Amino acid sequence: MDYKTTITQNRRVANGVFKLTLSVGALPEILPGQFAQVKLPDGSALLRRPFCIADFDRAAGTVTLLYAVKGKGTEALSALTKGGKLDVLLPLGNGFKFDASQRKIMLIGGGMGAAVLPAFPSAYPDKEFYTFLGFANKKAVICADLKDKSRFALITTDDGSNGERGFVTDKALAEMSALKPDSIAACGPVPMYRSMQKSFAGVSAPVYVSLEERMGCGFGACLVCACKIKSGGNESYKRVCKDGPVFLLNEVCL
Amino acid sequence: MSFNESVTVAGVLFKNPVITASGTFNFGREFEEFYPLSALGGISTKGLTLCRRDGNRPPRVAETPSGMLNSVGLQNPGIEYFLKNELPYLRTRGTVIIANIAGSTVDDYREIAEKAGESAVDMLELNISCPNVKEGGVAFGTLPSKVREVTEIAKAACGRKPLIVKLTPNVAKISDNAKAAEDGGADAISLINTLTGLAVDYRTRKPILANVTGGLSGPAVKPIALKMVWECYNAVKIPIIGMGGISSYTDALEFIIAGATAVQVGTANLVTPTAAYDIVRDLRAYLKENDLDVNKLRGSLVI
Ligand SMILES: Cc1cc2nc3c(=O)[nH]c(=O)nc-3n(C[C@H](O)[C@H](O)[C@H](O)COP(=O)(O)OP(=O)(O)OC[C@H]3O[C@@H](n4cnc5c(N)ncnc54)[C@H](O)[C@@H]3O)c2cc1C
Ligand SMILES: Cc1cc2nc3c(=O)[nH]c(=O)nc-3n(C[C@H](O)[C@H](O)[C@H](O)COP(=O)(O)O)c2cc1C
Ligand code: FES
Numbered sequence: 001m002d003y004k005t006t007i008t009q010n011r012r013v014a015n016g017v018f019k020l021t022l023s024v025g026a027l028p029e030i031l032p033g034q035f036a037q038v039k040l041p042d043g044s045a046l047l048r049r050p051f052c053i054a055d056f057d058r059a060a061g062t063v064t065l066l067y068a069v070k071g072k073g074t075e076a077l078s079a080l081t082k083g084g085k086l087d088v089l090l091p092l093g094n095g096f097k098f099d100a101s102q103r104k105i106m107l108i109g110g111g112m113g114a115a116v117l118p119a120f121p122s123a124y125p126d127k128e129f130y131t132f133l134g135f136a137n138k139k140a141v142i143c144a145d146l147k148d149k150s151r152f153a154l155i156t157t158d159d160g161s162n163g164e165r166g167f168v169t170d171k172a173l174a175e176m177s178a179l180k181p182d183s184i185a186a187c188g189p190v191p192m193y194r195s196m197q198k199s200f201a202g203v204s205a206p207v208y209v210s211l212e213e214r215m216g217c218g219f220g221a222c223l224v225c226a227c228k229i230k231s232g233g234n235e236s237y238k239r240v241c242k243d244g245p246v247f248l249l250n251e252v253c254l
Numbered sequence: 255m256s257f258n259e260s261v262t263v264a265g266v267l268f269k270n271p272v273i274t275a276s277g278t279f280n281f282g283r284e285f286e287e288f289y290p291l292s293a294l295g296g297i298s299t300k301g302l303t304l305c306r307r308d309g310n311r312p313p314r315v316a317e318t319p320s321g322m323l324n325s326v327g328l329q330n331p332g333i334e335y336f337l338k339n340e341l342p343y344l345r346t347r348g349t350v351i352i353a354n355i356a357g358s359t360v361d362d363y364r365e366i367a368e369k370a371g372e373s374a375v376d377m378l379e380l381n382i383s384c385p386n387v388k389e390g391g392v393a394f395g396t397l398p399s400k401v402r403e404v405t406e407i408a409k410a411a412c413g414r415k416p417l418i419v420k421l422t423p424n425v426a427k428i429s430d431n432a433k434a435a436e437d438g439g440a441d442a443i444s445l446i447n448t449l450t451g452l453a454v455d456y457r458t459r460k461p462i463l464a465n466v467t468g469g470l471s472g473p474a475v476k477p478i479a480l481k482m483v484w485e486c487y488n489a490v491k492i493p494i495i496g497m498g499g500i501s502s503y504t505d506a507l508e509f510i511i512a513g514a515t516a517v518q519v520g521t522a523n524l525v526t527p528t529a530a531y532d533i534v535r536d537l538r539a540y541l542k543e544n545d546l547d548v549n550k551l552r553g554s555l556v557i
Contacts, residue, residue: 237312
């Protein structure tokens with residue numbers, strides 16, 4: 001749905017990463033992995049920009065986005081201040097879903113992909129989370145406070161400047177037999193998914209990932225956000241925005 | 255009182271002159287979350303082909319100044335699927351349904367025009383101008399002699415259904431193609447389709463679109479589209495459906511003044527899902543306030 005929101009905070013939380021909190025009013029049902037399409041202030045760009053709903057607070061009627069400053073759209077966003085208005089479509093896409101029997105959830109976030117994860121405990125307060133976050137270095141760390149809401153949490157950096165040195169997916173894999181998760185939710189860059197398609201091949205729990213693609217509308221109308229998905233022996237293009245962004249790792253063609 | 259917002263295109267009555275443009279509205283369902291489709295004058299469907307098409311590799315979109323390039327490549331489930339699974343529902347929505355059809359050969363155009371002609375759609379829009387697939391009809395859309403030929407074939411095949419021919423702006427003189435469509439028996443023309451363009455990433459020195467080139471749409475193309483509508487209005491007698499960058503009721507009025515009987519709204523739907531609905535509402539308010547019949551404004555450009 002289309003919301004006229006008010007900015008309640010927009011501040012830097014890591015190297016080139018901002019946290020934007022928007023007052024929405026009565027919140028709709030929100031699943032982790034669902035995203036928002038943000039219209040940029042006055043004519044700074046034509047198309048909306050997609051960001052996952054990093055977290056939400058039903059009592060306060062707010063949603064939080066975490067965004068990396070990449071180009072002209074995110075730059076324009078970073079200049080906005082408290083009290084400013086933003087036109088936002090949300091919640092879009094399918095999101096991560098679990099059934100009642102899936103209790104132990106492993107969360108894996110790589111880089112900006114970690115932004116998807118804070119919404120899990122908010123949406124699924126009854127589940128147990130085992131959280132693995134990986135970043136390039138300590139300056140890139142976000143969502144570290146997820147530790148407080150997880151049964152188990154581990155941070156890795158490529159250079160060892162925060163937490164353990166190494167790749168987050170390797171650490172998660174190493175803990176797999178001890179933690180025995182019922183489901184795994186991952187969000188990170190494409191190379192991370194590529195390596196997981198090999199290294200997680202023997203994992204019995206279903207692995208869901210969230211994809212990114214350049215978007216036009218964000219709600220299924222224009223077919224520009226295609227990703228190739230194989231299912232039942234057939235490969236076909238699906239819409240990241242409407243059929244996804246969450247797909248089974250072993251069904252995505254990277 | 256002379257307030258009137260309804261228009262007639264080739265014998266088909268539109269409750270208002272605002273139609274959603276092909277490829278920016280899928281088959282309408284995604285917009286029902288935002289407003290009732292019955293508010294619209296009409297809907298032009300996603301471009302349909304005889305067999306389903308997967309479309310081009312992503313990335314398929316690049317933002318450009320006040321516009322966007324797309325290279326979807328006519329991804330669609332095929333006309334049979336549309337007729338069976340989408341049209342019966344669309345028919346119940348209380349608006350004019352236009353099937354946008356494309357082909358790669360003359361035989362394709364004949365066959366798909368026949369299928370659409372026998373169906374429950376209100377009109378056909380012959381897409382001979384998709385810039386994103388080699389076989390997307392653009393070969394038929396550029397040379398006036400070809401425009402005439404494919405129009406004649408489609409017209410003969412589609413029975414009594416009114417035929418709109420959608421023109422590409424990527425030509426030497428669009429009014430020549432408009433005349434060719436009229437001579438071929440088109441009941442109306444629509445324009446413009448997208449302008450071919452290229453977006454480059456200077457860092458990687460690669461094109462942003464996997465297809466390399468794409469079709470430009472959005473506010474950036476509006477002045478070109480307006481000029482072409484006006485040029486065609488002065489060249490043909492059949493009605494014109496104008497489009498290209500329309501994002502507000504004033505944009506719609508500008509096209510009508512340049513000679514359009516009705517307008518289509520495309521890219522604006524993607525940015526503001528209620529764009530077409532807002533344009534209908536605002537245009538109505540303007541016509542009411544000024545006690546105007548929209549048909550009186552057509553071609554009223556004062557030179
Ligand atoms: C479902 C989804 C969720 C996302 N969630 C987040 C998030 O939580 N935090 C975050 O920092 N980023 C997220 N992204 C990426 C974010 O949308 C882009 O970084 C952002 O659009 C860049 O805009 P820009 O104007 O600064 O960059 P520019 O390069 O100037 O943008 C030009 C165009 O390319 C598009 N674009 C550029 N990079 C991307 C990309 N990686 N994915 C999709 N479109 C892109 C832009 O939307 C715009 O249309 C998400 C993307 C998707 C598809
Ligand atoms: C994503 C996208 C897909 C399109 N697909 C089609 C199509 O399938 N058939 C067609 O005739 N035109 C197609 N078009 C062209 C539009 O219908 C319209 O002619 C053009 O975009 C100009 O109008 P606008 O500036 O309002 O978007 C497409 C345009 C866009 C942006
Ligand atoms: S962005 Fe338009 S269909 Fe996905």
